[in-house]
Amino acid sequence: MTVDKPTESRNPHRWWILIVLCLSSLVLVVDSMALTVAVPAMTADLGASAQDTQWILDSYVLVFAGLLLTSGSLGDRFGRRKVMIIGLLLFGAASLAATFCTDPGEVIAARVAMGVGGALIMPSTLSILITVFDEQERGKAMAAWGSVSMLGLVGSPILGGVLIDHFSWHSIFFINVPVVALAILAGLLLMPESKGPWQKPDPLGALLSAIGMTALIWWIIEIPQHGAFGGRSLVTLAVAVVALGGFVVWENVAAAPMVPLVLFKQRNFSGGSLSLTLVQIGNGGLLLVLTQYLQFVLGYSPVEAGLAFTPLAIAALIGNGAGAKYAAKLGNRALVLAGMIVMAGSFALLATVSADGGFATPAIALGLLGLGAGLAMPAAVGALMGTIPAEQAGVGSALNDTIQQAGTALGIAILGSLLSSGFAGRMPGGMPEQAKHSIAGALAVAKGDAGLVRTAREAFAEAMSTTFTVSAVGVLAAALVAALVMRDRKAEAEAEAGAGSEPVEGAGMAA
Numbered sequence: 001m002t003v004d005k006p007t008e009s010r011n012p013h014r015w016w017i018l019i020v021l022c023l024s025s026l027v028l029v030v031d032s033m034a035l036t037v038a039v040p041a042m043t044a045d046l047g048a049s050a051q052d053t054q055w056i057l058d059s060y061v062l063v064f065a066g067l068l069l070t071s072g073s074l075g076d077r078f079g080r081r082k083v084m085i086i087g088l089l090l091f092g093a094a095s096l097a098a099t100f101c102t103d104p105g106e107v108i109a110a111r112v113a114m115g116v117g118g119a120l121i122m123p124s125t126l127s128i129l130i131t132v133f134d135e136q137e138r139g140k141a142m143a144a145w146g147s148v149s150m151l152g153l154v155g156s157p158i159l160g161g162v163l164i165d166h167f168s169w170h171s172i173f174f175i176n177v178p179v180v181a182l183a184i185l186a187g188l189l190l191m192p193e194s195k196g197p198w199q200k201p202d203p204l205g206a207l208l209s210a211i212g213m214t215a216l217i218w219w220i221i222e223i224p225q226h227g228a229f230g231g232r233s234l235v236t237l238a239v240a241v242v243a244l245g246g247f248v249v250w251e252n253v254a255a256a257p258m259v260p261l262v263l264f265k266q267r268n269f270s271g272g273s274l275s276l277t278l279v280q281i282g283n284g285g286l287l288l289v290l291t292q293y294l295q296f297v298l299g300y301s302p303v304e305a306g307l308a309f310t311p312l313a314i315a316a317l318i319g320n321g322a323g324a325k326y327a328a329k330l331g332n333r334a335l336v337l338a339g340m341i342v343m344a345g346s347f348a349l350l351a352t353v354s355a356d357g358g359f360a361t362p363a364i365a366l367g368l369l370g371l372g373a374g375l376a377m378p379a380a381v382g383a384l385m386g387t388i389p390a391e392q393a394g395v396g397s398a399l400n401d402t403i404q405q406a407g408t409a410l411g412i413a414i415l416g417s418l419l420s421s422g423f424a425g426r427m428p429g430g431m432p433e434q435a436k437h438s439i440a441g442a443l444a445v446a447k448g449d450a451g452l453v454r455t456a457r458e459a460f461a462e463a464m465s466t467t468f469t470v471s472a473v474g475v476l477a478a479a480l481v482a483a484l485v486m487r488d489r490k491a492e493a494e495a496e497a498g499a500g501s502e503p504v505e506g507a508g509m510a511a
Contacts, residue, residue, distance in 0.1 A: 063115030072398025087120025212243030271485030280407030319374020339376025422463030
């Protein structure tokens with residue numbers, strides 16, 4: 001039975017601390033999404049090649065994903081606030097440096113440094129949240145944290161479009177600086193330090209995790225271009241499998257493992273991790289696919305395309321609020337299951353969108369998607385994080401972040417590949433080669449040819465329907481996993497008591 005924490009023992013600054021955590025997460029979301037809007041202007045100004053552009057986008061992701069587990073363990077060992085503030089300093093300094101870049105190589109270097117900073121920030125925010133808030137208030141805090149991230153996800157393309165229209169692409173990076181400065185100042189003044197008990201470092205585990213995750217994400221990123229098992233991709237996959245396999249073996253035999261793999265014996269951790277991965281695979285290509293539909297098929301400007309995601313943000317806020325209100329009564333598993341079913345329905349609705357159907361159907365679908373995500377995602381993360389001991393909150397949070405990053409990257413690769421191949425397959429024979437590669441290429445080649453424009457838009461809409469059907473299946477699979485594997489804390493405790501079994505040592509967190 002969970003013992004409620006007395007009100008007077010709660011940190012009096014906890015809601016201010018939540019604002020700091022939200023600001024820290026927001027700067028990562030805004031930078032990532034706003035940059036996608038700035039890519040055309042940036043590449044034209046820098047004279048960047050297609051390969052340069054790919055590295056500008058991917059270098060951050062590779063470093064970020066590769067260092068998450070290591071940075072989470074550093075937070076547990078040396079202090080989560082300290083590691084987060086160091087990450088903010090590095091991220092802010094790299095953002096400021098990016099505003100002075102004059103060639104692609106310099107931008108790539110700045111993005112690598114930002115990836116290191118982001119990897120230090122992200123696990124610390126969630127681990128501090130679950131140590132500052134007790135179980136009674138954690139649901140509300142998670143919902144607020146998720147709502148801010150969702151607003152950043154939707155609002156950043158709009159912000160990026162406005163900044164590009166009025167300033168240069170450098171402003172995309174400069175906007176990070178004041179937000180980072182505010183987060184650092186508030187963190188130093190308001191946030192308490194927290195850390196786990198000192199344990200022996202695990203340099204081999206850190207090295208294997210960094211190599212394995214970097215190779216895995218690199219392999220996923222290159223699937224659309226080089227295939228999953230061809231030539232260079234096969235070598236990268238082999239490195240990922242060997243390194244991650246070695247990491248799992250080592251962590252199970254090491255005296256002081258960096259990552260407590262025993263967490264996966266907990267149903268809520270393993271079920272939450274797998275369901276979140278499946279959801280992120282379904283969600284991964286949403287912005288990639290739908291922004292192209294809005295701009296190339298419906299003819300929206302970048303700012304209008306960003307504004308079109310407003311129903312998603314508003315509905316997500318409503319879903320987060322409802323989830324926080326009913327979490328104690330219904331339990332996390334019920335919220336996850338209900339939310340994911342709604343999300344699957346939204347993807348099924350998006351699969352019916354046509355080239356001349358207008359925005360009404362996507363608007364309804366985005367509203368449903370936001371509502372479902374608002375219910376499901378905070379509840380899934382809350383259930384998962386509730387199984388992690390307080391002293392391992394940093395590395396546990398990093399493990400959650402890493403799993404979701406891999407799912408998102410895999411979703412972008414799978415859905416992006418499905419979209420590209422589906423579009424090419426639906427374009428009639430005899431079309432110019434450039435027109436078969438992408439709808440952007442087809443519209444560039446068309447030069448006012450109404451027939452080619454219509455053919456390209458219809459081919460894209462049909463290919464998009466296939467990708468969203470796959471997304472719906474992925475989210476339904478996530479709902480099934482949640483229903484079969486996850487358990488609510490109360491029901492799980494009663495089951496353990498009835499069976500006379502002992503919980504896994506160190507697997508529960510005192511509230």
